[in-house]
Structures are given as structure tokens and as C-alpha cells.
Amino acid sequence: MARAAERGLGWDYLTAPWGPKLLPAGFALAWVVTRIDAYGWELASGALLALQAAASLAMYRLLRVLFGARPLILVPLGLYLFTPLTLPGLLWWAAGLELVPLQLAICMALAAQVHYARTRRIRHVVAVAGWYLFGLASFFLKAAVGIPLLLFLLTSAYLAAGPWARGCWTALRRNLPVWGALAVVLAPAAVLYAVTADTGHQPVRLPGAGETALFAARLLGETFPTTALGGPDTWFGGLVAPSWWGIALAWAVLALYAAATLVLRARVARAWTTLLSYLVVADLLPVLLGRGAFEAQALEPRYVADAAVVFALCAGLTILPVGEETRPYRALPPRGLAVPAVSVVLVGVFLVASYASADAYTGQFAAQRARARGYVEAVRATLAAAPATADVYPQPLPEDVLIYGFGEGNLSSHLLSPLAPEPLRDRMRHPRPTAEPLVLAEDGRSLVRRASSAAMPRPSGGAGASPRRTAR
Amino acid sequence: MTLPVRSDGAYAVAGFTYVAERATAATARLGTARAELSLRAGQAGVYFPATGTGSAMTLTLADPSVDLCVTGVVLGIPAPNTTP
Numbered sequence: 001m002a003r004a005a006e007r008g009l010g011w012d013y014l015t016a017p018w019g020p021k022l023l024p025a026g027f028a029l030a031w032v033v034t035r036i037d038a039y040g041w042e043l044a045s046g047a048l049l050a051l052q053a054a055a056s057l058a059m060y061r062l063l064r065v066l067f068g069a070r071p072l073i074l075v076p077l078g079l080y081l082f083t084p085l086t087l088p089g090l091l092w093w094a095a096g097l098e099l100v101p102l103q104l105a106i107c108m109a110l111a112a113q114v115h116y117a118r119t120r121r122i123r124h125v126v127a128v129a130g131w132y133l134f135g136l137a138s139f140f141l142k143a144a145v146g147i148p149l150l151l152f153l154l155t156s157a158y159l160a161a162g163p164w165a166r167g168c169w170t171a172l173r174r175n176l177p178v179w180g181a182l183a184v185v186l187a188p189a190a191v192l193y194a195v196t197a198d199t200g201h202q203p204v205r206l207p208g209a210g211e212t213a214l215f216a217a218r219l220l221g222e223t224f225p226t227t228a229l230g231g232p233d234t235w236f237g238g239l240v241a242p243s244w245w246g247i248a249l250a251w252a253v254l255a256l257y258a259a260a261t262l263v264l265r266a267r268v269a270r271a272w273t274t275l276l277s278y279l280v281v282a283d284l285l286p287v288l289l290g291r292g293a294f295e296a297q298a299l300e301p302r303y304v305a306d307a308a309v310v311f312a313l314c315a316g317l318t319i320l321p322v323g324e325e326t327r328p329y330r331a332l333p334p335r336g337l338a339v340p341a342v343s344v345v346l347v348g349v350f351l352v353a354s355y356a357s358a359d360a361y362t363g364q365f366a367a368q369r370a371r372a373r374g375y376v377e378a379v380r381a382t383l384a385a386a387p388a389t390a391d392v393y394p395q396p397l398p399e400d401v402l403i404y405g406f407g408e409g410n411l412s413s414h415l416l417s418p419l420a421p422e423p424l425r426d427r428m429r430h431p432r433p434t435a436e437p438l439v440l441a442e443d444g445r446s447l448v449r450r451a452s453s454a455a456m457p458r459p460s461g462g463a464g465a466s467p468r469r470t471a472r
Numbered sequence: 473m474t475l476p477v478r479s480d481g482a483y484a485v486a487g488f489t490y491v492a493e494r495a496t497a498a499t500a501r502l503g504t505a506r507a508e509l510s511l512r513a514g515q516a517g518v519y520f521p522a523t524g525t526g527s528a529m530t531l532t533l534a535d536p537s538v539d540l541c542v543t544g545v546v547l548g549i550p551a552p553n554t555t556p
Contacts, residue, residue, distance in 0.1 A: 393485060393519070393521075393550045394483065394485070394521075394549070394550070395549065395550045395551055395552070396549060396551070408482075408483045411483060411549075431520075431521055432520075433507055433508070433509050433510070433518055433519065433520035434518070434519055434520075435512075435516055435517055435518055435519070437485065437487075437519045437550060439550045439551065439552050440552065441552050442552055448552050
């Protein structure tokens with residue numbers, strides 16, 4: 001928001017790197033929100049929730065397009081709507097600016113691809129390319145590899161006949177306009193990314209085999225399964241901290257479900273392969289290259305938040321037939337009440353666990369959120385009441401208000417100036433020399449003088465440096 | 473005159489206290505940072521942004537005939553006064 005407040009909505013602002021990231025779509029939203037109400041959480045979170053609602057509708061549309069209008073599509077839709085996987089992206093606004101529009105882009109691109117595979121109409125190619133571009137503009141690294149991967153895997157696995165190997169060849173051959181359009185969109189975006197991305201503070205390197213294995217085991221073996229299935233049972237700040245039984249339970253449910261679907265549903269291995277491929281290529285590899293040396297980062301659920309879309313899609317593919325399949329089922333499920341009863345229990349436990357996990361996750365930040373909100377509102381009032389000529393000097397924000405602040409990015413001249421009316425806003429960014437610099441009090445409720453009387457020695461009979469006695 | 477402050481180029485605010493017999497303009501330099509100051513007569517202090525790299529700050533008076541004695545100098549990031 002501070003960056004949005006300082007710059008116009010132009011190419012330079014939209015394509016400015018955010019570390020190793022490029023997110024013009026998120027920057028555009030941040031610019032609009034900042035111009036209307038800087039640091040207004042209702043507007044900011046409302047905009048993100050509206051995007052999440054759009055992504056949820058897009059998920060529903062994808063399921064309906066792929067499987068048809070049938071009640072059972074509510075199962076994968078419910079999985080997407082209620083899994084705690086998407087939660088970190090909604091609570092941390094900057095993360096949500098990338099993650100939420102990416103999920104919208106994935107769903108819309110896949111739905112357009114299904115339409116193209118069925119109708120061969122060129123407008124669906126344009127739609128695929130357009131949503132791919134939107135995905136790249138939202139979260140470049142994940143979209144660049146993740147969306148083409150999903151398009152290809154879904155098309156080859158379920159929209160083509162025969163064995164998967166033949167389906168791959170058919171998908172390649174029969175969808176050349178789509179692959180060509182993706183390449184046309186990706187090439188200039190990749191050049192822009194290569195030119196602008198700033199990895200100065202984020203060295204890119206593949207860690208050693210041991211570190212890689214540990215990181216992968218944590219991210220894909222603990223963080224993803226526990227969070228996807230309604231957990232984890234405990235959190236440690238923004239990181240998952242599942243108990244051993246939470247991990248075991250998640251894996252047991254996944255294993256039993258996978259075994260059951262392998263028996264009943266044809267082509268089900270393709271769905272699980274699609275999910276695993278996405279997790280490895282789009283969620284594990286980019287994070288591993290940037291953060292692989294820090295094992296604790298593998299417990300960060302926002303790195304796999306976008307996999308909620310793929311997880312729900314693959315859950316749908318394990319129970320529902322796609323129109324193109326001639327024999328979607330290997331066997332009929334057992335008759336009687338066993339399957340409905342187990343399903344109801346699983347869904348009920350998932351919903352209760354998801355609510356409890358989400359409540360525990362958000363509850364941890366309640367005190368910090370209240371402190372930050374109180375501080376921002378106090379600063380807003382203080383600056384509104386301050387004289388336009390006040391010399392408000394840059395200062396670091398309190399550590400319990402700004403958690404992830406570094407260097408000059410943590411200074412009030414950058415972060416709090418959007419809250420000030422002009423011309424005080426400009427003065428905060430470019431302070432003049434003054435005898436009495438003012439800074440905000442720790443609670444933000446007043447402007448106080450900078451230094452204590454002990455910070456600088458008082459004059460003491462000419463004991464200091466004098467130009468008369470010092471060579472100039 | 474030369475004031476002994478060291479800076480690595482990170483954002484900082486510099487300040488000094490002084491006693492001046494008359495008011496005068498002055499220029500403070502720290503590396504490539506430069507600030508035009510207006511120093512008043514008597515006992516006073518002045519602060520200004522000084523983001524530059526160097527081991528000393530130079531102060532040049534516009535009127536060299538003014539008798540001025542610097543009595544204290546600081547460089548750092550401002551923080552609210554926490555002492556009563």
C-alpha cells in the first residue's frame with residue numbers, strides 16, 4: 001500500500017519487482033484500494049473476499065462444465081470452499097493478492113480448455129490465453145508452470161480416449177492452438193520477469209539432497225495433507241504444527257480414500273498423478289529454490305494454498321465421470337447404507353475440523369490485529385489533527401505493529417505517510433532540517449519530540465568543536 | 473569543521489547542538505548527502521536527513537567569521553522519547 005500511495009498506476013509501478021515476484025494484478029488492486037481508503041481493512045479484506053467469491057464461483061463453473069450439473073459436484077466444491085488451505089491467503093493481504101486471483105485464473109483457464117476440447121471454437125483458445133495472462137499477472141512463477149501443466153494433464157488424462165500415453169500425444173496434437181497461444185503469452189512475460197525480478201535478497205539455489213528431502217517431506221508430507229483435510233490440529237503462528245496423530249490420521253484418510261477410488265473408478269491414478277505433479281512442480285520447486293535452506297518454511301501453508309483448486313478438482317475426478325469417458329467405473333460401490341454413512345461422517349468431521357482449525361489460526365492473531373488496527377487509526381487521527389507544517393521525521397514502526405519490516409521499508413515516511421493529508425504527507429516523505437523533529441508516540445496517539453534530553457550533551461562552556469579551533 | 477559520525481549509507485537522521493554568536497547559513501555533508509541549514513544565534517540544535525556513507529560529517533559556515541561551537545552530535549534513526 002505504501003508503494004501504491006507513492007506511485008501512479010503506470011507500467012513502472014505495475015511491473016516493479018516485489019523481491020523475486022511479479023504481480024501486476026495484485027499491485028493494480030492495491031493501488032485502487034489505497035486510493036480509496038489507505039489501510040482501511042474493511043475495503044481491503046472486502047476486495048479480497050470478493051475475489052475469493054469469484055474464485056469459488058469459477059470453481060463451481062469448472063466442476064459443472066467438466067462433470068455436468070449433478071448434486072455430487074457439491075462434494076469437491078465443498079472441499080474447496082471449506083479447506084483451511086486457502087485461509088492464510090485471506091488473512092495475509094499481500095499473500096492473498098497473489099494467491100486468490102491465481103486460483104480464479106486456474107479455474108477459468110481449465111473451464112475454457114474443456115470447452116475448447118469439446119467445441120474446437122477459437123474463442124475458447126482466446127479465453128485460455130487470457131486467463132493464463134491473468135494468472136501470470138497474479139503470481140508469475142506458479143502460473144507460468146502450473147497452468148500449462150494442469151491444462152495438459154487434464155486434457156490428456158480425461159478429455160482424450162485410450163491409454164494415458166496416447167492421450168498425451170492426442171492432447172499435444174489436437175490442441176496446438178492452445179499451446180501456441182500459451183507460448184505467445186508466456187514468452188514476453190518471461191522476458192519481463194527475467195529482466196525485472198529482484199533476487200538480491202532471495203538467493204536462488206537448490207539445496208543439498210538431504211535438505212531437499214526434508215523440505216519436501218515437511219511441505220508435502222505434513223503441511224499439505226493435514227491442512228487440506230481440515231487441519232492442522234495445532235498451529236504455531238502462521239506455521240502448521242500438526243501432532244503425529246494428526247499427520248497419521250490425514251495420511252490414513254488419504255490412503256483409504258485413494259485405495260477405495262482405485263478399486264471403483266477408472267483412470268483414478270491420473271487424478272492423483274495430476275495432484276502430485278502440481279504439488280511438486282508449482283508448489284514445491286519454486287519454494288525449494290528460494291527457501292529450501294530454511295526447513296521451517298516448509299510448514300508454511302500459503303505455499304500450497306493454490307493447490308486447494310487442484311485438490312478439489314482431483315477429488316471430483318476420483319468420484320465423478322467426465323463426459324468423454326466411455327467406461328468411467330471399474331465397479332459399483334457396495335449397496336446399502338455403508339457408503340452414504342461413511343461419507344456423511346467424513347464430510348461432517350472435515351467441516352468441524354476445518355472450522356476449529358480456522359478458528360484457532362485466526363484467533364492467534366487477534367491481539368496483534370487489534371494492536372495494529374488501534375495504532376493505524378490513532379496515527380490517522382494524529383496526522384489529521386497535526387499542523388500542515390509539522391516536521392514529522394521518519395521512524396521505525398513498533399515491532400508489534402509491523403512484523404515483517406526491513407530497513408527503509410519499515411520507516412513511517414514510507415508506511416504511514418499515506419494516512420496523512422497533503423501537504424503533510426509530502427513533508428513526511430521529504431522532511432526539512434528542523435530544530436524540533438517530531439515523531440509519533442509508541443501508541444500513535446500523539447506527536448512527540450524526537451530525543452530525550454540525555455541523548456545529546458548540553459553545551460558546557462565551549463567543550464565542543466569550534467570552527468575557530470578546527471581546521472576547515 | 474569535521475564532526476565524527478560514521479554512517480554505512482543506511483537511512484539516518486543527523487543532528488548537532490551548538491552555540492553560535494550570530495545566525496548563519498551552513499552546509500552539512502556526509503558522503504554524497506548534503507543539507508542546507510539555517511543556524512540561529514545562541515544555544516540551539518538542528519536535525520536533518522543524512523543518508524550517506526562516510527566516517528565524518530563536514531560543516532561549512534556561509535559566514536566564516538561567525539564564532540560557533542558544536543557541543544554534541546548524533547546520527548541514527550529517530551525514536552520517541554521514552555524518558556519522562
